[in-house]
Amino acid sequence: MVLSVQACELEEQEAIWIRIPPGDPVEAVAESLAAHEIVRSARAFERFARMGRKHLGIKPGMYPFRARTPMGKVLAMLREGRPDAKRIRVKEGVWLSELMPVLGRTLDIPIDSLKLAVRDSALRAELGTAAETVEGYLYPTTYYVPVNATPLEVVRQMVDTFEARWRPEWDDRLAALNFTRHEIVTLASIIQGEGPLDLDRPLVSSVYHNRLSSNQRLQADPTVVYALGRRGRLYNKHYEVKSAYNTYRVSGLPPGPICQPSYHSILAALYPPETDYYYFVANAAGQHVFSRSYREHLNTIRAVRDSRSAADSKQ
Template identity: 40%
Template sequence: MKRILLITALVVAAWFAYREIEGGGDASAASDRVVIPKGASMRAAAESLSVHDVIGSQRLFRWYTAAAGRERTIKPGTYQFPSGAGYGYVLDALVTGRGIMRTVVIPEGFDLRDIVPVLAKALSVPEDSVRVAVTDTTWRRTLNVPAPSLEGYLFPATYAFADGITARDAVKAMIERFESVWKPVWDERVKAMAISRHDAITMASIIEKEARKPEERALISAVYWNRVKKGMLLQADPTVQYALPQHVDRVFFKDLDVESKYNTYKYVGLPPGPIASPGEASIAAALAPADVPYLFFVARADGGHEFRTTFAEHQQAIVEIKGAARKARVPVRESRRP
């Protein structure tokens, strides 16, 4: 009787070990992300895999990797495995790097000229495939974007994309992040301000490029909305930078002649669309401008701005800032706003 029980126990143990090694379950589901640090041992990797329920037995997995002679060849990275993946699949992924998530960082203020090459490189896809995705008519129609691209709607964030993801699916994820960040209360603000969401994102993108100090976002928003209401030219340097065929760090007077609807030194009102991807704070500022009468601002050497209501006050602020800069021997950016 004892022999029968022992044999039964061994058979059951062998069956469970076989199931553990071979895997099973829903291949369409995925595990949590598992981070394998650089220089991690197989023991440490097995612990992480066990914590995230990728494997059931650390000891059995280490035995399997040792038997395969591949316990010292794992690649670091962030992985995601199919649910119920077998030990062979998991080990092969760790050794070859298959399954490593592609991490992409899109900073606030990046425009498509920045995003396209970064995304293409991270996904190992041609830049043209990303350009096609960001001009997709389906996405533009879904978002009600009256512009030729999704500029401004690829939300700036850190993304972890599964290995092998297409450019279109990556763009879809970025759009979904944008939609998840957009708040219902913002729809109410859009309605109250008698503007469109596209207008709001366009303004937010300009604020994103202008603001160096977070506390100034609402003030910059107020200046531009006040100018819109009065029918004044926005005269926003970042829109000229966007209109130029190549990026420039600083706008000169010669650049103001560029022929483009994005040149707010020539055309009244908002440009046709966003000029970059704004973050949540800039979107909030675009929809909640400060209650101030300012129509002008000029940059200080510390990255902040001086805000003024009249042209005479603005001119005086420029003189004072230049004088302070000369005393401190600090260069100051020339303002092109009237």
């Protein structure tokens, strides 16, 4: 029987992963393929596989399929075989420093080797990144990584997924915005860091585009958190941390992304709505309230604080 099935979701369902353990009979394989609509008929696939006793060559492993794959192609993949794989989830907004220990534990790979892989000069040159690592380019989704994969192969699988999700028309959009791809991915990572709500991302993007256009500092809290190297509440002293990533101290964008941005964050960075917003603050519900002027922003902050205090007093 099939032990696990995972639909690998990018912006759309791209592949259905099925693990076939050693000794699985062809009947069970056929039933599983049909149940997940990879083939139309379990009985037809079983008959097809038994022709010439080809079913005896089916190998165990983790296989990616698309719905309605021709039976000949399915059987060829099963006979060719794939190494067993381990499941890895790259979460939206995760830092490389947070991801490395997870990869190391799950794949039994030394963290030092992974740190070298994410700094690979050839890989960074292909991406056109000016940063020291491939931070921002490990696309957030679910991966099945072969158990014998090298550190560089693991990283490249994730970078290749980023490249596959990058749309050709976005290159034209970069030219219209006068941004490089690296700059947009960096901006997208800051937008990602501002919160989990996709609904807010376009307006957050508009604020940062407006600030960049008017030569104002971004003053983005997520960049300070990243510069500190730890997540948590920020205090006044933290905004003075000396780092090229601290956008309260430096103008423009930081040297590179601060996390792995989602598809929606990249989209927001590329297509900001036209607004005259320059400020925002999160309310008690986690949604952002946007302001056009600093005075309006201060009033909004007071209103948000009063609302939170009133809510706390009722508890």
